Amino acid sequence: MKYSKSLIPTLREDPADAECVSHKLMLRAGLIRQVTRGSYDYLPLGLRVIRKVEKIVREEMDAAGCQEVLLPIVIPAELWQESGRWERYGKELLRVKDRSNRDFCIGPTHEEVITDLVRREIKSYRDLPKNLYQINTKYRDEVRPRFGLMRGREFIMKDGYSFHTSVEDLDRHYEVMKNAYLKIFQRCGLDARAVEADTGSIGGYSSHELVVLADTGESIIATCGKCDYTASAEIAASARPSAKKSKASSTVxxxxxxxxxxxxxxxxxxxxxxxxxxxxxxxxxxxxxxxxxxxxxxxxxxxxxxxxxxxxxxxxxxxxxxxxxxxxxxxxxxxxxxxxxxxxxxxxxxxxxxxxxxxxxxxxxxxxxxxxxxxxxxxxxxxxxxxxDLSSVKKGDVCPKCGKGKLDIVRGIEVGQVFKLGTKYSEALKAVFLDENGKEKPMIMGTYGIGIGRTAAAAIEQNNDENGIIWPLPLAPFHVELISVGEDSKVSETAEKIYAELMKNGIEVLFDDRAGRPGVKFADADLIGIPYQAIIGKKAIEQGKIEFKIRKTGERKMVGAKDIIDLINKELH
RNA sequence: CGGGGCGUAGCUCAGCCUGGCUAGAGCGCUUGGUUUGGGACCAAGAUGUCGUAGGUUCAAAUCCUAUCGCCCCGACCA
Missing domain, CATH: 3.90.960.10 (YbaK/aminoacyl-tRNA synthetase-associated domain)
Structure with a gap:
């Protein structure tokens, strides 16, 4: 992609209405623009990042045996009335009417829709289990959207739903999904962990949040220094001696x-x-x-x-x-x-x-x-x-699991959550199957979500410096940014040639072919944060050399024009 | 929903308190020139319903009222 043909409106100054690092940098690097409170345009660079996250999610979901579907965004009220959530969900559910005055909502989550599909198409234990997922735009009329893509009203989410014949089968699958999720975030270059969590209004009987540790996170987590206990502060316990049971001798x-x-x-x-x-x-x-x-x-x-x-x-x-x-x-x-x-x-x-x-x-x-x-x-x-137990955990409380370690309280960004739902929706919507004995039973369900945009935002929260974003390679909009310096015709010829070579080798390259001053191009390159920079300048080119810079470390080396492809290929693998 | 803040050029902001002629700066943008390895310089230029509506006044970006939008804190939140 040539920079001159793309739309990458970088900003020199921090936008006034952005607060956290990822929001500021996404705006400054020209990834997103706000349209209204909680809704954003995804510009070319931003969309490429979103697509990268989606690709990793698809690969891991497919590897775990899940099937991708695509469900409607506008959902008839009847389905939500059937589950009882039309009344219970509250103002967060954006309700609309069609031309004949029928009620619909913009889907904030898709339990009803998927359960409706499955109840119509699956009748036998032979067809179970199934895990169906989609990557789709969701809408929640949040009370308080904030931090850019971190908490939008309109946002892209991967949501998956599994259907089982038994709780044991769900339990097994739940572990598979939890591990697949951990792998996804690891592949995104993020340090995520599974945290025991409250099931909240979605219901169900067990849940883990997948959390990326970051000081700006909205989730508060208790972790043990000695064992692997990690829980959302909402439900975290601590080992406490009960009150001394002395005889009631005092008088009131x-x-x-x-x-x-x-x-x-x-x-x-x-x-x-x-x-x-x-x-x-x-x-x-x-x-x-x-x-x-x-x-x-x-x-x-x-x-x-x-x-x-x-x-x-x-x-x-x-x-x-x-x-x-x-x-x-x-x-x-x-x-x-x-x-x-x-x-x-x-x-x-x-x-x-x-x-x-x-x-x-x-x-x-x-x-x-x-x-x-x-x-x-x-x-x-x-x-x-x-x-x-009704108390909130504090830093320094004794771990309830090992009884030895002290609990630490840290903050994190919730990038995913997995739930064991049970039969809440299958009973409400009558999603039943016939078991081996011909007996009718409600399906046992699980649900699994990943915030796609939030994952990209979390990646920026964890990877940036004073000059801008430092993309982890798997999420980077491009692998390498090729920068030509100066108006010299030899420079631009060489740059064009190397650009063509890189593309021929399947390397994703952003070619800054603009006629600007070097300082501007370097500053933009650092801001955008593509992991590798290949810089073509007049002096070096006379010696047949190109400069290769690693964004993260700032490390530079001069390499022969012919060797640059090999070097980048090596770095990519 | 409660509390606070903001709305003036594409971006960041000054001007408002204490009303006064033609509304400003920096950056960005256009043109010409000089420059060209870390956000250049010189010259010329374009760009505004001062969020919107109403009111007060001889006169409103400025004061008053209403309204809309955006941000922050809280409450809330798969």
Whole structure:
């Protein structure tokens, strides 16, 4: 490709509305342009990168025995109504109407469509298992798109769905897919790892996120320094001793604590450790009020609480609800003598972290403004519905898996996710098969996704310097950039000749044939980040030499014009 | 949805507080010339519904109101 014929609008300065490195560099290197919030044009260079990622994904999926299909982007509402998600999915689902006023949505994910296809075409255990995938544009009307291709509203995603006759078969296949995913990211030159994750609103019973470690990532991950434990902070556990089960000998006393609301204020006023305080948090859910209890030195993890309650949604109770429940201002709630139900809101459930189980002589709110209780004991003075892990992991917590290592908290970019779905969609959409005994059963499903654009963005996050992008070879839009320096006719003749040679040898080459000054061409070349540069200058050419530069290391060497093809071929393999 | 910020040339931004003649700079772009191995120089030039609508005023990029768009933080999120 000749630079002069392409469209590579590089920018000298950082665009004002880009925040993270990959977004800035994608704009500056002329890979993408924003059309509207969360939607982008893919320019020639950007599209080539996208195609590279897709190619690697296709090769690995096909190698794992998956079949590529292509499903519609505009989906009839009926399918989503059948699964129940038309009502439940919320505003993220972009809904449109056709000319006859029929409802459709722009597909944010394709469980319904694929399950509909499979239920119509597959009837027998003999035809299972199957894994069907597509690479397609998706649309999610995100509340807050950001960071360029990292979180767009319109984005390219590979999504795959597998159908099995048994959970065991799904389990086996799940491992195959997880490993295929790890291989894909490895081939993309990315350091990715599989992280245990929450299944979120998609449902299912087991999930891993495929995460590329990066400080700018939106996912927070706990990892063990000693063993291979890696989990999303949303679900990560830590090994914790349960509260000492001393006898309940203390007596409950009310103490005056004027305007002391926070754990720290009360603990220091009463001279007790925060771990002896019972932090009482009140949540509103679709199933009534939840009172969550946790030791004062720990942070509550809302994902864990949501999972523990089985609630569809959960928000912190507002001031009015807290007053109704406790009869006190916010800041003085406690588990002792709470009503079992609040008029107009619903039932009250108490759920406690394991740090509360067996706690004695504890301090907590008195449900009376400006008062706390001391000497409170679990089981005697209050009782929780259950005692489970509700705490957020912290750096330095003990690993729950090996019990030895300390947990570290790191950030990462989620580039893929795999789920064991089970029968959620096959039951809703009646995707059933006949087993060996002629018995009808719902198919067992798995689902597997990769954000294509996000993977490209993650590659830039991990590979850049002050001059621009440094593409890993497998994702690079071109293998080599050929740069002619100066207007000399010998130079341009030689460059043309080498350009033709490179192409003849199947090497992907971008030929900067522009008439610009050398400095401009070098700066653009470094910004665009093609791994190798072949530079043709007047002086060198007189000695039959060409300069070869490696973008990543800055290393340069002079090679004979005839040897450049061999050298590049060697570097490519 | 809550909080904050921004919208002036292709890009980055100044001007606005304290209204005043013809709206500016740098970069980019066009033409000519000199240059040519790390974002050159000289000269000449083109480019704007000052986001949009309404209002106040003799006079609005500037003040007021509404509205749209974009960015950030939070809530949210296969």
């Amino acid at each position: 006393k009310e103490v005056h604590t004027p305007s002391l609301k926070t754990v720290e204020e009360v603990a220091s006023y009463l001279k007790v450790e925060p771990s002896q305080m019972i932090k009482t948090l009140i949540y509103l859910t679709d199933k009534g009020l939840i009172v969550a209890l946790i030791a004062g030195n720990l942070e509550l993890n809302e994902v864990k609480l949501t999972n523990a309650t089985g609630a569809a949604f959960l928000t912190m109770a507002d001031e009015a609800a807290v007053k109704k429940l406790t009869g006190a201002e916010v800041g003085f709630a406690g588990p002792v003598s709470l009503p079992a139900e609040v008029q107009g809101i619903g039932k009250v459930r108490i759920i406690a972290d394991i740090s509360i189980e067996g706690i004695s002589n504890a301090v907590t709110g008195a449900n009376k403004t400006d008062y706390h209780l001391t000497g409170v004991c679990d089981a005697r003075d209050f009782k929780a519905e259950k005692y489970i």
